[in-house]
Amino acid sequence: MALDKTLKQQLVQYLEYLEKPVVFHLHLGDDEASEELSAFVEEIAQMSEKLSVEEKPLFLQPAFAINRKDYDSGIVFAGVPLGHEFESFVLALLQVSGRVPKITEEQQRRIVEIDRDLHFETIASLSCTNCPEVVQSLNIMSVLNPKIRHTMIDGGMHRALVEERDIMAVPTVFLNGKEFVSGRQSMDSLLNLVASPADSSYLNEMDPFDMLIVGGGPSAAAAAIYAARKGIRTGIVCDEFGGQVQETLGIENMIGTPYIEGSKLMTQVKEHVQAYPIEIIENQMAAKLEEKNDLWELHLESGAHLKAKTVVIATGARWREVGVPGEQEFKNKGIAYCAHCDGPLFKGKDIAVIGGGNSGIEAAIDLSGIVNHVNVIEFLPELKADQVLQKRLSQLKNISVVTNAQTLAIEGEKKVNAIRYKDRTSNEETSLGVEGVFVQIGLLPDTAWVQDTLALNPRGEIVVDSHGATSAKGIYAAGDCTDTAYKQIIISMGSGATAALGAYDYLIRQG
Numbered sequence: 001m002a003l004d005k006t007l008k009q010q011l012v013q014y015l016e017y018l019e020k021p022v023v024f025h026l027h028l029g030d031d032e033a034s035e036e037l038s039a040f041v042e043e044i045a046q047m048s049e050k051l052s053v054e055e056k057p058l059f060l061q062p063a064f065a066i067n068r069k070d071y072d073s074g075i076v077f078a079g080v081p082l083g084h085e086f087e088s089f090v091l092a093l094l095q096v097s098g099r100v101p102k103i104t105e106e107q108q109r110r111i112v113e114i115d116r117d118l119h120f121e122t123i124a125s126l127s128c129t130n131c132p133e134v135v136q137s138l139n140i141m142s143v144l145n146p147k148i149r150h151t152m153i154d155g156g157m158h159r160a161l162v163e164e165r166d167i168m169a170v171p172t173v174f175l176n177g178k179e180f181v182s183g184r185q186s187m188d189s190l191l192n193l194v195a196s197p198a199d200s201s202y203l204n205e206m207d208p209f210d211m212l213i214v215g216g217g218p219s220a221a222a223a224a225i226y227a228a229r230k231g232i233r234t235g236i237v238c239d240e241f242g243g244q245v246q247e248t249l250g251i252e253n254m255i256g257t258p259y260i261e262g263s264k265l266m267t268q269v270k271e272h273v274q275a276y277p278i279e280i281i282e283n284q285m286a287a288k289l290e291e292k293n294d295l296w297e298l299h300l301e302s303g304a305h306l307k308a309k310t311v312v313i314a315t316g317a318r319w320r321e322v323g324v325p326g327e328q329e330f331k332n333k334g335i336a337y338c339a340h341c342d343g344p345l346f347k348g349k350d351i352a353v354i355g356g357g358n359s360g361i362e363a364a365i366d367l368s369g370i371v372n373h374v375n376v377i378e379f380l381p382e383l384k385a386d387q388v389l390q391k392r393l394s395q396l397k398n399i400s401v402v403t404n405a406q407t408l409a410i411e412g413e414k415k416v417n418a419i420r421y422k423d424r425t426s427n428e429e430t431s432l433g434v435e436g437v438f439v440q441i442g443l444l445p446d447t448a449w450v451q452d453t454l455a456l457n458p459r460g461e462i463v464v465d466s467h468g469a470t471s472a473k474g475i476y477a478a479g480d481c482t483d484t485a486y487k488q489i490i491i492s493m494g495s496g497a498t499a500a501l502g503a504y505d506y507l508i509r510q511g
Contacts, residue, residue: 024065026063027056058076073142076151087136088152092139114194117147122172125341127343130341133185134190141190169336170345203281206306208308212311215315219314221270222478223503224278296309317444325408346371353437358384375401454472
């Protein structure tokens, strides 16, 4: 497998940063996958005098480890790390050579203090935008602590292992041979599961913010930038910067940018935020807002709290569930919410997509090139997706559409084998044999923690006025957690700016 010219040019530049010689330890078989992996490693090794290749037994084949002559990093790639995992490979290469990982001192402390053997395996797909963060976090842990080892396993290359372990969602992480965690995970969320608790007490001593933004998506970022540009003390507190946008494969309606991946967009947005003196506090979940001594006090699930004169809530939304029997039981066992992440695991199978809006039809189109057949199940009498998507859908021969259909249950034994629905006109029930169900029925606002503080509409969205103001003085809101008519990235950004300007006007009036 030859690297394309652009990728090769980029890699040459990265290899100039290698500090110490690195050796690739290869474990190959006689199959085509081994040839592919060997060609990849050999081509890269020829690009720098600091790289070499040796054969060495590993617990999976084909696979290769990244080590130094005097140092076993514990990092193994069981697959060709291209696609979204190419960055994971490059970072691992540089870090094993001696480059210091870009993490906080607190994260490094927690990693180094782990005093037990941990062998992680991450089942990933090269098209998954959620996988690289998990892979890169576990690789860093392996580099910094000799008791930790990590193997990235390409589910597409090691299909027998995927079938044996009944893996139907990526990323899925195994720890010491047992299923450990699945889905998007940050460095902090992984450390919370295996390391000593993080110290959040320092947050209690922070000076009050003029404006504190709760959330880490596009609306939160826009609010923070607009606030910081006013010269006021600004902070962002969130579980993880990026929000739902990071799970969006392709964005084609960002004005001025014909196409960009969601994860790349939010990387650029974070860099923009970091260009200002904005305090970014991650790995914290909001629990309650309380008015105290003319300030708003934000209580966090960690037990810490922050104070602010004004607050902008931009907590966004999460995937809405169908709420039928079998949904909870078969999560990650045939039920998925991210088509481009988990799609490759359903290669050649019959699947269903619940939802006929933009997200559902985009998922169906995406999956049609991977699976055998896609069945779109829509509750309403007609699809609600944009006409351009419906036109593209109609041109694909392996997609069937069922409208006016109410999903009753998702069925199976150890994993999904059918979806049951009824015709809403005739009440006739149908059990459709499928091996996967992708739920794409919209988002649920993340507002439960403020339901006793702010006015919400029947859908659980925060009610705001034209300035982004909520029912409580000094509290503003923006983005998908509000009652804004449309849920779009560009609208979220605009509403974030509106809320910040509204909150700033409130600060001025308060003196």
